[in-house]
């Protein structure tokens with residue numbers, strides 16, 4: 189400890205928002221260089237390596253092969269898949285001295301597909317699963333939460349290539365099991381949820397979430413069956429398209445009302461003495477295929493990931509005021525589906541069920557009442573385009589109502605299909621010498637993020653409580669008074685026994701008060717403390733566990749055996 193670079197802090201650093209970030213800074217594991225960019229100090233790097241080692245061992249055991257790809261990637265490959273344009277501002281783009289475009293890799297589908305299309309020609313060499321543990325880059329608009337949302341971060345990414353969907357399915361299950369082993373070995377409590385595939389795309393995907401009350405993500409979990417999904421992708425089981433075909437129950441004729449001064453859905457509903465669930469929220473989006481109108485109930489939140497899927501578009505953003513005026517002939521805030529022509533309308537499943545609805549009149553300061561689906565407007569598409577709520581019913585069993593848990597996404601597995609291989613002509617020759625497109629899967633784990641998620645899941649008022657596998661050192665030897673030769677002698681002896689046995693062991697030889705030393709060791713989160721103090725006059729030392737404070741007095745010459753038993 190007297191030599192280790194562990195610059196602990198007494199105060200909570202101002203830059204940190206979440207507890208795990210605060211603790212990693214305070215306990216001297218990481219230091220910020222710039223927004224979203226961190227140095228791992230000796231303790232932090234040991235934890236990072238502990239995660240990597242478990243990941244590497246389990247991936248190797250699963251039959252995957254480790255490679256190491258560059259971070260600096262030529263734009264040409266990204267242009268082949270269209271992601272050079274699609275990826276937007278999160279891609280770190282640079283030019284070399286010859287003005288050629290490059291990017292710093294945020295993910296490696298293009299690079300690995302290029303490698304495999306050149307290296308593998310025959311079905312005989314498939315399937316393969318290649319992985320790497322490497323630094324990734326993402327120009328986050330708001331880097332935050334330390335290692336959770338950085339601009340430079342450590343990832344394990346794996347890519348598999350197959351001759352059939354069944355073969356991909358087999359490897360996907362193999363990776364699923366491998367991920368379970370990894371997170372179990374790391375001592376983390378986790379859940380697997382159905383997820384949105386986002387910019388990686390392809391078909392089905394699942395996320396591994398480390399559970400933590402303060403986690404950034406919400407998990408929707410059905411208490412009646414095994415359904416679990418991220419907030420982004422949780423389905424709504426209550427309304428099916430078939431249920432919501434036209435109701436047309438409004439008996440009253442349409443009525444236009446002046447609603448001057450009301451802006452929000454709540455204000456409009458209050459002004460018209462009704463509730464937000466009677467209103468139809470009308471949002472106008474621009475997509476690569478032109479503008480669309482999306483309708484959700486006033487008390488619901490539109491889910492853009494779902495809307496993208498329902499529309500089958502890649503690019504979706506809220507329309508500018510100019511486009512809104514062009515589409516509705518009215519300023520922002522008064523849009524409604526009634527009377528709109530020549531534009532695609534998408535309605536959430538719940539919208540056609542609204543009776544005597546209220547919506548914008550496509551006229552400044554006006555709304556219309558007693559709107560009814562079928563009679564007054566129609567949608568081109570009806571589907572699930574909103575965020576699920578706790579009060580919604582599970583889409584799988586249609587019985588349970590969601591429990592909401594919180595967690596941190598640490599892993600994501602995807603069935604990509606032919607999304608990349610088709611665009612990049614990644615083909616092989618089958619048994620009949622026919623050219624076929626390879627089918628792909630990809631599998632990621634955030635290495636630094638997993639380390640921080642462990643802290644978010646396991647800490648107390650004194651500091652970090654590392655699970656054994658992750659702890660930078662498993663054991664700390666603490667002589668209560670370093671100036672007493674007998675104490676130091678026993679401490680040195682146990683220390684050298686530990687080192688000899690290959691135990692990650694730390695000796696706190698600093699000439700500080702015992703209280704200060706113990707405070708630091710607890711802040712750092714070392715699982716086993718060997719405290720050498722008063723009991724030494726009876727030949728005994730104290731072994732204390734960080735996790736639950738359990739204390740045991742053991743003869744000093746038995747200390748190492750006791751430690752080994754605890755580690756086993």
Ligand SMILES: [Zn+2]
Pocket residue numbers: 410411412413414415582583584585586587588
């Ligand atoms: Zn269910």
